[in-house]
Amino acid sequence: NAGVTQTPKFQVLKTGQSMTLQCAQDMNHEYMSWYRQDPGMGLRLIHYSVGAGITDQGEVPNGYNVSRSTTEDFPLRLLSAAPSQTSVYFCASSYSRQYNEQFFGPGTRLTVL
């Protein structure tokens, strides 16, 4: 199993540009989520999904969109990038949110100029 994969590893954007961060898992996990990690602040939940076709907001959803058309994929879209969105983004998955350990992808380091 590849586990949780994320692309790209690095990305530089200009303010106002849009892009999609890709996340895929091959473990047939129902629950998937996106986090951002900023220095000194730990990880914060952006959006999550409890299954295909179902998504919900986390702690810091503004400026981001998600969709879940398949069990395997959970892309994160930045609609109009802002410097405040400079961060490291992690995707995670688990069988269920509450009871199972979370598996994390390697992360995408995003810089918005």
Added chain:
Amino acid sequence: KQEVTQIPAALSVPEGENLVLNCSFTDSAIYNLQWFRQDPGKGLTSLLLIQSSQREQTSGRLNASLDKSSGRSTLYIAASQPGDSATYLCASANNNDMRFGAGTRLTVKP
């Protein structure tokens, strides 16, 4: 709103020492608490998961305990090694989301 705090923020110990990392949380209505390891520039690796009904979990030299009533969890590392150097994060799973502490950066000196 759940708040998760980890103390200390950084810790440096000589090789071979036993050590304890602390994690506290404000809302005891958690489903589970998970400890992770993060190496510089890398993702998170799950170390131990404690369900809300459990008191502790062990894996090799690692032992994690959970006291919901006091809002605390500890990660005990026995006989530390330089390869244990990393940032350790704890996270609580509540009804709506998962909240992370800011982490403890551990350095084990040879």
